[in-house]
Amino acid sequence: MNFKKKIFSVLSKNEFENLTLDIFHYQIDNNKIYKNYLQSLKIDPLEIKNISEIPFLPISFFKTHCIWSSKTRIPDIIFTSSGTTGIKSKHYVADLSVYINSIRKGFEFFYGPIEKFKFLGFIPTDRKDSSLIYMVKYLIQETIQNGSDIVSSYSNYKYKNWIIPDQKNVLIFGLSFYLLDFIEKMEKNGYKENVIIMETGGMKGKRKEIIREELHNILKKFFCVKEIHSEYGMTELLSQAYAKKNGVFRCPPWMKIYIRDPEDPFIHIDNNKIGGVDIIDLSNYLSCPFISTEDLGKKINDYEFEVLGRMDFSDIRGCNIMTI
Template sequence: MTPGFEEGLKLAPFSLNRVDKQAFLLQRVRELCLHHQQHCQAYQRILAAQGCNLQTVETLSALPFLPVSLFKTLSLSSVAAEAVVKTMTSSGTSGQQVSRILLDKSTANLQQKVLVKIVSDFIGTARLPMLIIDSSVVMKDRSLFSARGAGILGFSLFGRNITFALDEQMALDHQALKAFLMKHRGQPILLFGFTFMVWQHFWQQLKATPGLYDLSQATLVHGGGWKKLQSQAVSPEQFARSLQQVTGLQRVSDYYGMVEQTGCIYMQCEHGRMHASLWSDVIIRDPQDFSVCEVGERGIIQVISALPESYPGQSLLTEDEGVLLGEDNCPCGRKGKYFRVLGRLKNAELRGCSDTYAAQL
């Protein structure tokens, strides 16, 4: 019997096999589509223009999807204005339009609950001493408090004794770093940062003095765009290896996510694969006709989320290219699809936290 959504929230994030997960997600996401059709006039018009009959849809891949860029031009909401408790914005360079995501209390709570369950599956449930590879100014300046600030705030749930590694000029705060590592010597610690900033402001400043700081007990979780690093010919493998050589860091885990589907992030396992949880899915589509690609074929990443109740963000076509690697058989033991992100589509806007910051820098 397919679990209902509330029952599904109690399950482990990678516990259902393909058949059971697809049935669970189809039921939930179709309900979300019907909900938004009834409560969001713009979404209703989009479905009508497509001639979409949600009642006849029998597979996830047949459900309608929206281009993620639509949130930059339309205010899409399925709740009354007074029910909105938080407005999330994507990162953007100067003059660039940003996505605006309107959250009610229920959706915000769901996002936080699912984020905790997914990340805890990879790093454990204990709150670890946490070093954030960023400046605390990002949390004070409201003009910067977008996807970057929200990412820091979200991952702070997993930490205690939170310390920022960079000062207001984005220089390494040696005093704060030394005090943090001294206090937690010999303990497991958690590092979090956006990919380009970890490389540009952490590794670049430490590489002149390898071994100055011992991070052999640390786990680094990082995310955001790879576009700038790819232009510098830095691969994920080189990124992790370089940090290890300078700090002794052994455990590095990337994640894939976006402000348009906060909460449903895709964490990288110890075998380097991004994993879709019980509450999310990925579909790779052919850029020519949007047909579903087979395992091993490159295409546009479509992301599915069971969470958005306040806005129609349950099925989005991204501006990223990826490849599905398999399902239910990753050596790490987690069920569900696993995939690799190959980068931004050519001519797509710069929009990742790290890539946007890199462009501004």
């Protein structure tokens, strides 16, 4: 079955559920780690008839195992977490074109054609194995004719020379600590209607962690914008969720969020209750699309969710999480 084509053409809830069950059975046939995990739980895959019954693999397995369900043997690329403490996660990506499709189609689902944007990446350039940096570089390369670029040095330009009024929307992708470093060194500029500031990551051990609201207030004041956007992604996933205001995220059609009971990881709880974040990301079908993360969150409704922090036992990683 051509999953790659079907994943990015999902439109309805019914299509998502049918495709998810097909990919679940593909996982059982091709993902040895996931199959063994279900066996250890004494779960018979043949008895699973609804996607709500599908078990989620703890994300920590990406630190200790090669999570692989491709029929090929050599990955196109291996993404590695920043891993400021402990063992780093590794995501073995069998087909890089799936990630590229997810980047582009996911962004355009929320913001429209990338050709309408000038992207500025406030990111480090010394990591070749970061999925986030790969994503930002891809968006920049695809729109380089619009003046898109990586901002890696603050000493040779003024902010006003980068955020110029033109026919393109300017979107700044910035890691939190990079954005804070930037505004400490640059002069303040006026408000521009076509500028979007998107924070996309924690402090990664570079600065003291602060709550998202405080970070957003600092950024809004400096950049003179009404809202700060956010991106939610991680090394172990190939899709991203986006928040356009107030830290309320939405997923693309091939991604779904569940919230698990903090006392029982095999039970999902109702909307507006806080628990662990479980994710179905169908673009992960060549690794594992059913991931139980170490993030705390709550669902507002079937389409919107918030990320509230980290589980107490988990280490701080490079995904878009602020401490509670």
